[in-house]
Amino acid sequence: MVMEIVCPAGTPAALRAAVKAGAHTVYCGFNDETNARNFPGLNFSRSEMRDGVAFAHDHGAKVLVAINTFPRAGDEVIWHHAISDADACGANAVILADPGLLDHASRNHPRLRRHLSVQAAAANADIINFYAKTFDVKRVVLPRVLSVPEIAAINAETTVETEVFVFGGLCVMAEGRCSLSSYATGLSPNMNGVCSPASHVDYAEDQGALDARLGGYLIHRVEKGQPAPYPTLCKGCFSAGDKTGHLFEDPVSLNAERLIPQLHKAGVTALKIEGRQRSKSYVAQVVRNFRAAVDALEAGRPLPEGMLARLSEGQAMTTGAYKKTWR
Amino acid sequence: MSHPQNPIPHCPAALAAMLRVVPLAPLSLSLTVFSRRIAQNNPGLVQRLGEYDRTGFVLDPTDLPIVMCLNPNGGLPKVTLCRQPSKGAARISGPLAALLGLVHGAFDGDALFFSRDLVVEGDTGAALALRNAIDDAELNLAQEATALSGPFARPVQQLIAFAERQTGLCLNRPEDSVIW
Numbered sequence: 085m086v087m088e089i090v091c092p093a094g095t096p097a098a099l100r101a102a103v104k105a106g107a108h109t110v111y112c113g114f115n116d117e118t119n120a121r122n123f124p125g126l127n128f129s130r131s132e133m134r135d136g137v138a139f140a141h142d143h144g145a146k147v148l149v150a151i152n153t154f155p156r157a158g159d160e161v162i163w164h165h166a167i168s169d170a171d172a173c174g175a176n177a178v179i180l181a182d183p184g185l186l187d188h189a190s191r192n193h194p195r196l197r198r199h200l201s202v203q204a205a206a207a208n209a210d211i212i213n214f215y216a217k218t219f220d221v222k223r224v225v226l227p228r229v230l231s232v233p234e235i236a237a238i239n240a241e242t243t244v245e246t247e248v249f250v251f252g253g254l255c256v257m258a259e260g261r262c263s264l265s266s267y268a269t270g271l272s273p274n275m276n277g278v279c280s281p282a283s284h285v286d287y288a289e290d291q292g293a294l295d296a297r298l299g300g301y302l303i304h305r306v307e308k309g310q311p312a313p314y315p316t317l318c319k320g321c322f323s324a325g326d327k328t329g330h331l332f333e334d335p336v337s338l339n340a341e342r343l344i345p346q347l348h349k350a351g352v353t354a355l356k357i358e359g360r361q362r363s364k365s366y367v368a369q370v371v372r373n374f375r376a377a378v379d380a381l382e383a384g385r386p387l388p389e390g391m392l393a394r395l396s397e398g399q400a401m402t403t404g405a406y407k408k409t410w411r
Numbered sequence: 412m413s414h415p416q417n418p419i420p421h422c423p424a425a426l427a428a429m430l431r432v433v434p435l436a437p438l439s440l441s442l443t444v445f446s447r448r449i450a451q452n453n454p455g456l457v458q459r460l461g462e463y464d465r466t467g468f469v470l471d472p473t474d475l476p477i478v479m480c481l482n483p484n485g486g487l488p489k490v491t492l493c494r495q496p497s498k499g500a501a502r503i504s505g506p507l508a509a510l511l512g513l514v515h516g517a518f519d520g521d522a523l524f525f526s527r528d529l530v531v532e533g534d535t536g537a538a539l540a541l542r543n544a545i546d547d548a549e550l551n552l553a554q555e556a557t558a559l560s561g562p563f564a565r566p567v568q569q570l571i572a573f574a575e576r577q578t579g580l581c582l583n584r585p586e587d588s589v590i591w
Binding site: 096125306 | 459460461462463513516517518519520521522524525526527530531532534535536537538539540541542543544546547548549
């Protein structure tokens, strides 16, 4: 069976670009705090979502709606409306992380397929089987902390489909558990849908060097000509004593393109590309690349050479935890 | 620091030299008319700006001796060209080719940021909203200019195509071919 390419779309134009480039499935979110990419100018109104789903379906592609933040007590109705609107728009599935929302969706929208977001950080077969048994979850997006053999072991113990990230920004934390952004800004991806909210980011160039501040804290400085990273604390460069370095993680992007055959062998159903905050140009190029790789695998041909380094954070790439070669 | 295989083209020196001497007021007026037409034809663009639809943006083509001050003004944009440093809530700087490539969806904004070809200063949220709104609008500046040219549409189209070939600047929206 062909591995499914699950592609990001931050705008209707990106959704169309993804579908035209060959994405089997597109994931996107509403333009509010119900999804973990709640950035200015990004995401879909209700009517844009309806049109986007219709466009995708007309071209044989599926649409998943990410409602993957955690509701505030007392404001659950915002998230409940998002689920019912996704259902009304004809979405093929919703991507949820919060157990309360999973329960709500399974009771009120039983025919709407439920996927477990990476934000739920379900990293072993026991918890995945719990979500399947309790909320009839059909697919889990695995956290980016597992090696390929560990993914194979999980697949051997569950019938829930697995989806893994293969390209894009890399999160070193256990997703859904990281509060680093909220220490500096008061806002977090889990509750507000924003890691390093743009409203709290400041850049300044000084004699060619670029300073990035988050919530007023200098988190890194890159010298003239050096590639710039995203302004996230986990990619920050800090000084302690006489040492300066990336404390949590180097600013690199995940690229597991060359591991696709092994992930296929490990029983993975779908390959996820990160980047709803990226442009339609990125979306089209990355989808074409991965679609060509998956088609080559299916036809028994060697994987084509990738051309994605220039699209990567820090213009450098890693296979992340899949090969467990971090320092 | 663009990728060596696809270097971002430099703006022709002749254009920079010309912009040092031509009066900017008529150019500003023309660009205001042009931007109002774009806003009228693409209402979603201003809607997507949300709270930033009256924010002052400074667009700074670093290889030209001018900057463009753009205020979306709630859908009735105003453009002013200046030769001296100008203030705005958000400033986006980069080679003209990079800025035009962003408008036409040929370049990815984050990739230009990683490579340091694009610099954002001031209100990052506003800059992000503008980038995302323009990316979604799927603009084609050459097509808009041609449509504004009335009986001169054909020669204008030919002139734009010639300029594109000669300079390498991205003046049209590439349909399915992506530069990077």
